[in-house]
Amino acid sequence: MENKTVIKVENLRKWFPIRRSFFATLFSKEELYVKAVDGVDFEIKEREVFCLAGESGCGKTTTARTILRLVEPTDGKIYFDGDDITHLKTKELKPYRIKMQIIFQDPYESLNPRLSVFDIVSEPLQVNKLYESQRELKEKVATALEEVELIPPERFMYRFPHELSGGQRQRVAIARAIITRPRFIAADEPVSMLDVSIRAEILELMDRFKREFNIAYLYITHDLSTARYVSDRIGIMYLGKIVETGNIDKVLDDPQHPYTQALISAIPVPDPTMKRKRVILRGEPPNPIYPPPGCRFHPRCPYAKDVCKEKEPEMVKVGEEHYAACWLLS
Amino acid sequence: MSDDDVEMAPWKRKVKGFWEAFKRSKLGMTGLILLLIFLIIAIAAPIIAPYPVYGPESRVGIPFEPPSNEHWLGCDELGKDIFSQLLWGTRVSLFVGFLAALMATFIGLIIGIVSGYFGGVIDDLLMRITDIILVIPGLPFMIILAAVLGPSIINIVFVIGILGWTGTARLIRSQVLSLKERPFVEAARAAGASDAHIMFKHIMPNVMPLAFAQMILGVSGAVLSEAGLSFLGLGDPTHISWGMMLHYAYEFGALHIGAWWYVIPPGILITAVVVAFTFMGYAFDEILNPKYRRRR
């Protein structure tokens, strides 16, 4: 049976206007934008993990926040279960909020230090009035804590975040995310702040919920090695655009875009016997206020041709379930 | 942390944690004990004062009578017992201090939260107003305002409170600015929480401790301002306050006859009350201000 598409994004753009002081606007009239997300398309199905990967400032987090309507999209369309939610008002959005959740990178920052675990985990139920009685609320929280293996739940319910270890905190964050039984979770670097030795547990937990509750994940990371273990498909972002996308193994084992190639070769491998030839990129990513014309990667690309400086490349099919946007490929 | 602690209600553990930290601060405890003493004096003044202080029957001695067994701290220019007046004066200092600081903190808290949370034009406007009030010289303005409004305790409270909120507003705003960018606020919004919910449930609990510390520090400023205004003769003549006593002492030439018993005790009490709040405020700030946390 074909899985249903949960999230679909078309030509999504998010430009942040640069707020300047009143006086600065007197001296120059030019409106400036940080083009954080600049035309992104993808879809995620049930029980599927789609990974958005790239370096800091490439727009991957903004994409997730825009899909969740935490920031207003500048342009494009967002569909949830086929419904267009791009411009829904706060009230109309409420039923969808229950179905979409987010997990953040830093479990030390994503839990309010002044709230107890009970307050934190029950919040989605409280603000949406999804409970009949205090007893039911307590039972639901206990169940959620058990599901994330914080057992027995009574031992954890009334603790504060600072009384928990990093791994336990991230479990609390996951409990909050799954308590409303969402269909979609955006996980923004869910394990990058955790110690290596406990990452696998958290990832396993997320994988279990994916299967049990048919969740669609948007997995955001800069760490391609971890992405390789948890994702089904991947999109590589550079400066607000997806430059290569497709099946995770196909993209990582046979990268087609020069940026993906460089990115993968830059990742160190925990195996001293493996000797690889490295592609070291020149310079650093340009300022997203003034993205370069043509292909955005051309100033750092070792293979850049004249056409790359002038025209933006289109996404082309380079293999089964594998697409890339580069002039070398078309 | 022991297992028993976990069984306690969360808010009790919070208070307990704060108290544990506060107990370790010698300055804070000194301040707290001083404050308790003054609170008792303020409440019990009518009982413990040896002589009446209001009305004609309060003239119980000879003008400028030096300290004696009957009048431990002598008498003022009207022959009123100074020790009794000092006890009564505690009430005005604490009342004005608390109320003015409460008013200033309340205004500062509201402006800080609204400005920081909503940002944009509202923030710009409120912060420009704050900047302006911040540079208007405090006491000179209070003098003019008090002179125009006329002498009464409530006016004094108003005059001090209306100028004292700027620091709190700025501090709270900067806290709110960083809080609202924290992921837990975004998580709440993603769960469908409204602005009101986020402000009351997430922002407020995180800035209240700081506002509390500001208020305690604000009391010391307010007590000093009240004393200054009263000393300049702008206080409420129907109530006895320490500043007012110093005003009369100065006006009626206590210095010329060396009536130290009239000049020195009121100032010591003002200092002691202010010290109580300054010490406590300093201790609170060290415990609660996130800026200092990494220093320890």
Add this chain to the structure above:
Amino acid sequence: MGMREYLIKRIIQGIVTIFVVISINFFLFRAMPGNPFMRFIESQPRGKVKEMVDIYIKLFGLDKPLWEQYLIYIKNLLMGKFGYSFRQVGVPVSKIIMERLPNTLILMGTATTLTIIIGIAFGVIAAGRRGELADISTVVVGLTLYSIPIFWLGLVFILVFGFWLGWFPLWGMITPGKYFSNPFEYAVDYLWHMTMPCTVLVLVSAGGWALITRNALLDVFTEDYILTAKAKGLDERTVFYKHALRNAMLPLVTMIALSFGFIASGAVLTETVFSWYGIGRLLYEGTMQHDYPVVQAAFFMIAICVIAANIIADILYAYLDPRVKY
């Protein structure tokens, strides 16, 4: 935006603030219930003050509507016309202000400079010996000094050093009736009178300064660049003065700016207690005597000084911190 735009911006802000002060000054005395300004004039017995009314009606257009009076008031201020004193009948307020201003600037300038130097010195000592006796006593003494009402300390000084010990004059600025054969003698007498008020001001404010300096330094000590400086093998003095103090100065400059208002409050009280004929005492006298034109002018001058000092401090900050993006 460059430094020049920043300067322009800062000065425009200053002008807006001054404008607000002028408006407060105007509306407080004219628009408050009962119009204190007119009430005073009307309450006067027949005589010279009543004649002033005509002059004031002409000068400030008191018979015109309020908004027009406001414009006239601003226009007059811009031309330096503060009006005439009610008490010293017929004397222009600007003349009184000009007589008083130097005294305030000398006293406050000296006291502020000494306060900052002494306060920072103690703060540096305390921070350098964190947790030791010198540090703990700086904190305790600093907080206590900050808590003393300045006017009372003045009274105690007069009582002890003036009345009992007779070391210093009780009040005033020069010995009355004394003949000075040269300016030097005059200066010595002036400074002798200034010693007590200046000491009182320094004592009360230096404590706070020491604390702020100490805390700013302790904050800087936790920064990684201090560790880098130590790792580079620099000696402690260099680490302290070149790396720590320079960065700790930044919050200090902000505090200097904010403390000018506090200094102005101290000026009013100290000048009153010691009968120092400055602007602060003028404000007090004017208020007590309902000499509103004088009060307005005195408040205006104090505000201008505070605002100007603030602008200077802000510019200093921008100069010290390369990160300021104006």
Add this chain to the structure above:
Amino acid sequence: MAMLEVEDLKIYYEVIGGDVKAVDGVYFDLEKGEALGLAGESGCGKTTAALGILRLLPSNGRIAGGKILFEGKDLAKMSEESIRKYRWKRISIIFQGAMNALNPVIRVGNQIVEAILAHENVTEQEAWRRTEELFEMVGLDPERAKDYPHELSGGMRQRVMIAMALACNPDLVIADEPTTALDVTIQAQVLELMKKLQKELNLSLILITHDLAVIAETCNKVAIMYAGKIAEYADTYTIFKKPLHPYTRGLIKAVPSIKGTKEKLVAIPGSPPDLLYPPPGCRFHPRCKYAKDICKEKEPELTEVAPGHYASCHFVDEMKNIPF
């Protein structure tokens, strides 16, 4: 005799409630031109050990025992005056967040010049010339020496830190998480630069990181730390291919790789202990699947199981028979 020999180093932090034994008996040594990786998870004491070598501990930290022999002289017992002559001239250090490690109000060039002038008898012009050479060496435009730290990008600041670390031609460079805050492509640039400079200048390097993959590509020796102690210490090949300590094995199984077969990632259950109250016996026993009673009672010693291969586990010999 090795250039640097650390023997039974103990570093404790005094806090309310007792001593935090952040480093509690650490051994390793380093020859000229060698690169040692000091690996472990957060709070295992690796940064403390680094700061301890240069005696840069915070005021509540102290060296509670052991030796730090640099060319035979014990840095741990040296006077403040003498150790200062070793800092930067002989041993320099690169800190993790380069934004905070550079003084924000001093031009980056001046911060390097300052280090040169503190140790070498040269004029300021010569120091500036040297600074400009260093900038070229690390691939920065010498003009940028006149910039303030906030005017440089993260990668450039880390290059400045490297240039600064090399300013006085030290023998040993300690790099504490030098690339953690950087993006992968910039990390690759910086690591490549460090490897190149280490070879060219025949530097000794201690690389402190939680990222085992970085160590695999950069170092020839590895010390794995757990809860203030050395769990295992050997050459890089042995650590990654034939580890014996259960912690090392667990750690390597938990690290994902972009290349090679996709084996299932396995977590180590539990979390590292509170070093104010470390568990008795072997500190790893609460998380160890092979733990026996003896592990709860007796602390294992760091023993040499093969030439140059040390591990501290009661069951090292048994572990040899359990395939990795």
